[in-house]
Amino acid sequence: MFVQAQRFDYNQEYADPTANPGSFPPQVAGYAPNLRQSRRHNHTMIAPLLTTKLYIPPPRSGLVARPRLIERLDEGLGQGHILTLIAAPAGFGKTTLVAEWLYSGYKNISPQSIAWLSLDEGDNDPTRFFAYLVAALQQIDASLGRATLDLLESPQPPPPDSLIAMLAGNIAALATPFILILDDYHLIHEIAVHNAVALLLDHQPMQMHLILITREEPPIPLPRLRARSQVTEIRERDLRFTADQAAVFLNNTMRLSLPAEIIATLEARTEGWIAGLQLAALALQESPEAARAQALISNLGGSRYVMDYLLAEVMEQQPEAVRRFLYQTCILDRLCAPLCNAVTGLQNSQAMLEQLDGANLFIVPLDQQRQWYRYHQLFAEALRAKLAPAEREELHQRATSWYEAQNLPAPAIHHALAYASTNGDYTQAARLVRQAADAALHSGSLLTLRAWLEALPTERLRADGALATYYGWVLALTSELSRAEDYIHAAEQRLGQSGQPELGLLQALRGFVALLDRQEYAAAIQAASSALQTLRQDQPRWRIIALWVLAEAQERTQAISQAIATLREAAKTSRKAGNQIFAVVAENSLASALNLCTQRQEAIAVCKQAIQRYSDSAGQPSPVAAPLYSRLGMLHYEANQLELARQCHEQALALGTQLPFAPYLAFAHGLAAATLHAQGQSTSALDALQKAYQTALHSGYSDAEGFLAWEVNIRLKQGELALAGQWAERAKLTPQDTLEYLRVETHLTYCRLLLAQDRLEQANTLLNRLEHFTREYGQTRWLITIHILQAIAADKLKDHSTARDYLARAVQLAAAEEYFRAFLDEDELVIALLPAVKQAAPLFVKQLLGHAGITQPKQAASQPLIEPLSQRELEVLRLITAGLSNQEIANKLVITPGTVKRHINNIYGKLGVSSRTQAIAKAHALRLLSTD
Numbered sequence: 001m002f003v004q005a006q007r008f009d010y011n012q013e014y015a016d017p018t019a020n021p022g023s024f025p026p027q028v029a030g031y032a033p034n035l036r037q038s039r040r041h042n043h044t045m046i047a048p049l050l051t052t053k054l055y056i057p058p059p060r061s062g063l064v065a066r067p068r069l070i071e072r073l074d075e076g077l078g079q080g081h082i083l084t085l086i087a088a089p090a091g092f093g094k095t096t097l098v099a100e101w102l103y104s105g106y107k108n109i110s111p112q113s114i115a116w117l118s119l120d121e122g123d124n125d126p127t128r129f130f131a132y133l134v135a136a137l138q139q140i141d142a143s144l145g146r147a148t149l150d151l152l153e154s155p156q157p158p159p160p161d162s163l164i165a166m167l168a169g170n171i172a173a174l175a176t177p178f179i180l181i182l183d184d185y186h187l188i189h190e191i192a193v194h195n196a197v198a199l200l201l202d203h204q205p206m207q208m209h210l211i212l213i214t215r216e217e218p219p220i221p222l223p224r225l226r227a228r229s230q231v232t233e234i235r236e237r238d239l240r241f242t243a244d245q246a247a248v249f250l251n252n253t254m255r256l257s258l259p260a261e262i263i264a265t266l267e268a269r270t271e272g273w274i275a276g277l278q279l280a281a282l283a284l285q286e287s288p289e290a291a292r293a294q295a296l297i298s299n300l301g302g303s304r305y306v307m308d309y310l311l312a313e314v315m316e317q318q319p320e321a322v323r324r325f326l327y328q329t330c331i332l333d334r335l336c337a338p339l340c341n342a343v344t345g346l347q348n349s350q351a352m353l354e355q356l357d358g359a360n361l362f363i364v365p366l367d368q369q370r371q372w373y374r375y376h377q378l379f380a381e382a383l384r385a386k387l388a389p390a391e392r393e394e395l396h397q398r399a400t401s402w403y404e405a406q407n408l409p410a411p412a413i414h415h416a417l418a419y420a421s422t423n424g425d426y427t428q429a430a431r432l433v434r435q436a437a438d439a440a441l442h443s444g445s446l447l448t449l450r451a452w453l454e455a456l457p458t459e460r461l462r463a464d465g466a467l468a469t470y471y472g473w474v475l476a477l478t479s480e481l482s483r484a485e486d487y488i489h490a491a492e493q494r495l496g497q498s499g500q501p502e503l504g505l506l507q508a509l510r511g512f513v514a515l516l517d518r519q520e521y522a523a524a525i526q527a528a529s530s531a532l533q534t535l536r537q538d539q540p541r542w543r544i545i546a547l548w549v550l551a552e553a554q555e556r557t558q559a560i561s562q563a564i565a566t567l568r569e570a571a572k573t574s575r576k577a578g579n580q581i582f583a584v585v586a587e588n589s590l591a592s593a594l595n596l597c598t599q600r601q602e603a604i605a606v607c608k609q610a611i612q613r614y615s616d617s618a619g620q621p622s623p624v625a626a627p628l629y630s631r632l633g634m635l636h637y638e639a640n641q642l643e644l645a646r647q648c649h650e651q652a653l654a655l656g657t658q659l660p661f662a663p664y665l666a667f668a669h670g671l672a673a674a675t676l677h678a679q680g681q682s683t684s685a686l687d688a689l690q691k692a693y694q695t696a697l698h699s700g701y702s703d704a705e706g707f708l709a710w711e712v713n714i715r716l717k718q719g720e721l722a723l724a725g726q727w728a729e730r731a732k733l734t735p736q737d738t739l740e741y742l743r744v745e746t747h748l749t750y751c752r753l754l755l756a757q758d759r760l761e762q763a764n765t766l767l768n769r770l771e772h773f774t775r776e777y778g779q780t781r782w783l784i785t786i787h788i789l790q791a792i793a794a795d796k797l798k799d800h801s802t803a804r805d806y807l808a809r810a811v812q813l814a815a816a817e818e819y820f821r822a823f824l825d826e827d828e829l830v831i832a833l834l835p836a837v838k839q840a841a842p843l844f845v846k847q848l849l850g851h852a853g854i855t856q857p858k859q860a861a862s863q864p865l866i867e868p869l870s871q872r873e874l875e876v877l878r879l880i881t882a883g884l885s886n887q888e889i890a891n892k893l894v895i896t897p898g899t900v901k902r903h904i905n906n907i908y909g910k911l912g913v914s915s916r917t918q919a920i921a922k923a924h925a926l927r928l929l930s931t932d
Contacts, residue, residue, distance in 0.1 A: 052334065052366040053118045054136050056181075057099045060360075064241070064249045066097060069234060073101045076232030077179075082204045083225055084211040085218070088236035090378040091275025094213045095183055097239065102179075113178040115139050120333065122410065124190035125447040126160045127152055137167070140178045144170050147623040147659050150580050157444040158661040160196035165203065166623070169658050172205035184377075185214035190447070194219045201225070240272025249274070254281035254360065265297050275378055279310035282361065283317065311382050318361075325352050326362065330383035331395050331418070333411070335363065335373040342402035343395055393422050400428060409436035410448070417455050426456055430464060437470040441477075442541045450474045462487070465494030466502040472509050481517035488513065504535035505542055511549040524553040540577035544570055548582070551589065556741045559778040564593045571606075580614065580624050588627045591635070598780040600635055600817040607632040623659035626652045630671040637675050640820040640851050645675040662699030666692045670707045677714055678821070686714060705731075706742075709749040713825075716752055719896035724753045735766040739773045744782050751789050755796070755827075756898075763793050784813045784822045792827050800867075807833050808840040815841035820851050828899060832870030864926055867910050876903040878929055881920050 076084050086094045102114060117136040123129045131152060134145030145167055151157050188194060197212075198220045204210065212218055225231040241249060246267040250256050258266075270276035283296055296313065315323055328344045329335055340349035353373055356363045362379040366372040375383070387395075396419035403412035409432060416429035433452045440449040453461060453471045461467050472487035488510055495503050511527030514520045528550035535543050547570035554563040567590040574583035587610040594603035607628045614625040621629075633648030649672035656668040670692030677685035689711040696704035712727050733750045737743075747770055754763035767790050774782045787810035794803035807830065814822055823830050831852045838845040854871045863869060869877065872893075879889045886904070890897045908914060911922045923929050 050334070052372045053120070053132060054116055054139060055118075055367055056102055056114060056116045057095060058365055058368050059099065059103050060096075060253075063096070063100060064245050064253060066100065066245070069097055069238060070101050070104055072232060072234065072238075073098075077209055079229075080206075081232050082209060082230045083201060083220075084209070084232040084234070085222070086211065086213045086234045086239075087215070087217060088234075088239050089215055091273055091278075091376075092236060092239040093274045094234075094239065097234070098181060098183075098211060098213060112140065113176065115178060115180045116183065117181065118183045119185060119187050121187055122448065124188060124193060125445050125451075126163075126190065126192050126196070127157055127444040127446070128448060129188075129190075129193050129196075130157075130160070130163050133167070136180065137171070141174060144174075150622065150624050151659070151661065152444050153442070153579060153581060160192045161199050162659075162661050164196045164199045166659050168200060168203045168205055171208050174205075174207045177207045177209070179209045179211060181211040181213065183213045185212045185218055186216040191219075239274075241267065241274055241277060242272065243267050246272065246277055249277055250281050254278070256281055256284060258284070262297070269297060275376070276310065278360065279314055282359075283310055283313035308382070311379070314361075322352070322356070322361075325349075326356075326383060327387060327391075328395055330375060330380050330387070331392065331415070332399060333374065333414075334366065335375070336371055339399070339402055343398045389422050393419050396422075397428075400432075404432065409439075413452055417452070421455075426460055430456055430460055430467060434464070434466050434470075437467075441470065441473055446474055446477055450478075462490040463494065465491045465500060465506070468494065469502045469506045469509060472513075473505070476509060476512055476516075481513055484509070484513050485517070501536075504531045504539065504546075507531035507534055508542055508546040508549065511546065511553070515549050515553055521553040521557045524549055525557070528553065540573050541579065541582075544574050544577065544579065544582045544586075547573065548586070551586075555593065559776075560593050560597050561778055564590065564597070567593060571610075575613070580622070584610065584614070584624050584627060588631050591628075591631045595635060595638070596779050596781050598784070598813060598817050598819070600638055600819070604632065604635050607635065621651070621655060623655045626655035626659060626664050627667050629655065630668050633675065634671045637678070638821050639818040640678075640824060642675055642678055646679065649675055662695050666695040666699065666703065666707070669695070670703065670710065673707075673710060673714075674821075674825075678824075682714060682718070686711060689714075703742075706745040709746045712749050713752065716749075716756055717896065719898045721753070721756055721898075724749075724756070728753055735762045735769075737766075739769060741777070744770070744774070744779070748782070748785055748789070752826075755789065755792055758796070760793050760796055764790070767793065780813055781819065781822075784810045784819055785826075787813070788823060788826050788830055791833060792829055795829055795833065803833060804836050808837040811837055811840040811844060815844035818844070818847075820848055823848055824851060828872050828895065828903075829870075832872055863928060865910055869907060869910055869928065873903050873907050873910075874928070876900065877907055877919065877923055880904070880907075880916055881923065881929060 073084060086098065088094055115136040116139075117132055119129075119132075123132060130148060134148050137144040147170075148163050148166055151163065157163070182197070188197075197218075201210065201220060212220075222231065243264055247258075247260070247263045250258055250263055250266070266277060266280055270280065280296065315326070318326070325340070325344060325346070329340050332339065332343065335353060337350035337353060340353065341347055346352070353363065354370060357365055357370060357373065362375055362383075363373045364376055366374060384392075396415040399415040400412050400419060403409075403415065413429060413432045413436060416432050417426075420426040420429045433449075433456065436452075437449055440446075440452075449470065453467060453474065456467065461471055468487045468491035472484045472491060475481070475484040475487065488506065491502075491506050491509075495506055507527050508531040511524045511531060514527060515524040528546045531546040532543060532550070535546060537543075547566055551563045551566040551570060554566055567586055571583055571586035571590055574580075574586050587606055591603040591606045594600070594606065610628050611621055611625050611632070614622040614628075616622075629648045629652035633645040633652060636642075636645040636648060649668065652668040653665075653672065656664045669688040673685040673688040673692070676682075676688060689707050693704055693707040693711070696707060708727070712724050716724050728750055731746070733746070735754070737747065737750075739747060747766065751763050751766050751770070754760075754766065767786055770786050771783065771790070774780070774786060787806045791803045791806035791810065794800070794806060810822070811834075814820075823834070831849070831854065834845050834849060875893065876889060879892060884892065886897050886900045889900045893900070904916075904919075907919055911919055911926075913919045913922050
């Protein structure tokens with residue numbers, strides 16, 4: 001192979017650089033960056049990571065010493081500044097300065113404490129930016145950012161600010177300080193990336209020092225950092241060569257022998273601009289005599305606007321072979337011998353690269369072995385401007401072919417689009433984008449894929465069924481669902497029933513949009529089912545999406561058992577594909593669905609097995625497991641296992657803080673609230689629900705309304721009927737509302753409000769409709785609650801037989817899986833009625849009464865009354881006899897004054913009295929308060 005003949009190490013640039021001794025001086029040459037850990041889950045990036053982006057540029061011989069600036073960098077680090085900003089136009093030696101400083105051996109800098117990332121235009125895609133940022137940070141510690149990489153494999157990764165917050169938390173746990181350098185930051189123009197970096201500065205852990213190297217003022221909060229004395233700034237005026245430095249550079253580095261007056265004039269005319277001095281030196285290398293130098297200076301004009309003149313002078317002096325090589329390869333962002341051979345048609349590119357490197361002629365080495373180089377950007381831009389369009393086309397075409405042969409789609413597409421932009425032939429570019437689109441979508445690189453697709457002419461995009469499908473997915477995943485519909489129609493006209501591999505993707509897209517945009521669930525089921533029949537088994541990621549669409553639509557329109565079967569398949573497929581994010585979503589949804597049809601124990605097993613899979617060898621769970629802990633906590637809560645529930649919710653919040661993804665945090669806060677309230681922490685429960693509601697509302701999470709309904713439940717128990725009524729009015733709730741799967745919590749809360757307002761007929765109307773709805777869809781867990789509320793309504797209507805019948809049904813449904821909280825969370829009347837239905841499930845009722853704190857349930861049976869007083873009513877009667885007011889009784893029993901009043905009215909009715917005095921007298925006469 002010619003690659004081997006040219007000593008080209010493909011892995012050195014694109015894979016694991018462990019064979020490279022690194023970019024440090026000989027005394028630390030044993031250190032080698034390692035990217036294996038950064039890809040431990042085999043993340044599918046658009047292209048393999050370019051490891052040379054992570055290397056500190058190697059030093060050049062004869063470097064001009066800059067002790068004053070080195071000292072300033074030392075001071076900034078020593079004084080605890082969080083940021084060093086080096087900002088100046090091209091050609092002022094910004095990167096060289098930082099590399100020199102790192103090689104200078106500052107006492108607090110070690111090889112293991114440097115994370116370097118050279119940015120390029122592609123890093124404006126937040127997903128790619130974070131992939132490289134994590135790869136750089138993992139040179140410090142291989143464990144950094146693992147959860148971030150897990151999230152990046154989702155087609156819709158969390159927003160950059162969430163990822164930065166998570167990384168900041170990881171960094172804060174490190175024991176040793178380190179430096180992160182972001183070079184060429186001026187190439188970043190994506191506001192989401194800028195915001196992420198600004199957020200990192202706002203929350204920067206003390207262990208980290210950030211260095212930004214840029215041509216332009218970055219959009220970060222510099223005034224605030226200056227006011228706090230947290231930033232070291234090095235600008236153009238600081239980087240200009242002094243006359244002495246210019247003399248060292250020209251005579252030592254560039255190996256000239258110029259008199260002092262010529263050097264002084266050159267320094268003055270270039271204003272200490274290093275690139276200008278380098279060009280002047282290159283122009284003088286062939287004839288460095290004073291007369292030649294003087295003639296050159298006389299034509300300079302002034303300042304750096306001499307670029308074209310000096311470049312022409314330099315190029316004119318180069319041999320034809322060198323000039324041709326420079327012009328032919330200047331289109332490349334990175335250079336290696338095999339690539340240059342392919343572009344130029346030569347076979348000696350390695351020797352040419354080494355010659356250019358040795359002559360300081362425009363190129364910069366990227367590794368110690370001098371196998372990979374890049375042009376100085378300033379010179380590359382100037383050289384490219386000289387190329388004729390026809391030659392530029394041919395060069396881009398050759399580069400495209402080489403990168404495609406190396407299976408590197410991103411740079412291949414870059415050059416193919418550059419070729420097409422000059423002659424209008426997008427055939428090759430369209431083909432390459434079509435081939436790379438699948439991997440780009442599944443790696444979350446939506447902005448990159450979108451840029452590729454939108455670089456193609458619209459008519460070509462719409463005329464190609466596959467490209468139209470991929471663009472439809474990009475639009476759908478960025479919430480442009482109506483535009484996605486347009487491209488679905490365009491793709492349907494091209495793909496039809498042709499059997500093309502993208503047909504399954506189109507069917508899945510059709511289902512996705514039907515589900516989320518139009519809520520047409522039957523259409524979503526049909527499209528997703530068709531997709532699953534069309535998609536191959538070796539397309540697991542698309543099958544996962546189709547399964548998710550199918551399950552979501554089934555939950556809303558079919559028996560829950562259908563969704564459970566689909567979710568089982570989705571979880572299995574996700575695990576097999578190694579997709580943790582989808583697996584967690586599927587497993588969490590599966591546990592919820594199992595609980596909904598009263599299979600609580602199996603739901604617990606699903607959560608525990610999943611958590612074990614997402615834990616390391618030491619048993620430490622990954623942050624992605626946060627929602628599984630929340631779900632597990634809720635399942636323990638159902639059985640009134642409050643301490644176990646609390647532990648799970650605390651773990652979920654701890655993991656969710658490491659993974660500040662809004663839906664996860666909303667979920668964690670919301671599901672913890674019920675346990676907090678049950679443990680007597682009502683204020684904390686309400687705070688948690690507000691956090692959940694606000695987080696869900698602002699992130700578009702679908703459970704926002706449910707969290708608000710839970711809050712209203714607590715308010716109702718506290719007697720705040722007016723507030724609950726306002727909630728119902730704002731939500732425009734009526735007993736005739738259309739019943740929806742996602743709104744059952746809201747419907748049930750509204751039923752509780754109707755009962756509290758004694759609107760019993762309306763409550764019964766809605767409860768009967770809910771009973772039919774939940775029976776039809778197999779939602780047995782909700783049916784338990786519905787029967788309990790129906791029992792309360794019947795008892796309030798004095799239909800005690802019907803009340804007992806409904807309660808017995810609820811007990812029978814709840815007993816096997818121990819749904820204790822279904823009863824404990826409702827009106828106390830439920831507990832009072834339980835002894836009368838104990839035959840429905842004797843052990844369960846006994847345990848439930850024990851959970852309610854009632855140890856003598858048989859006491860009422862000995863009362864000489866037609867309708868005995870309940871245990872709670874006896875407690876209230878004792879407190880009345882003790883002289884306590886309604887409010888004092890409420891405080892004593894931890895119930896609302898309204899509930900106390902209802903108990904008193906029940907006591908009056910059963911005793912046949914109308915006042916406290918009569919009740920006390922009747923109680924004594926009947927010996928109801930006797931301890932015998």
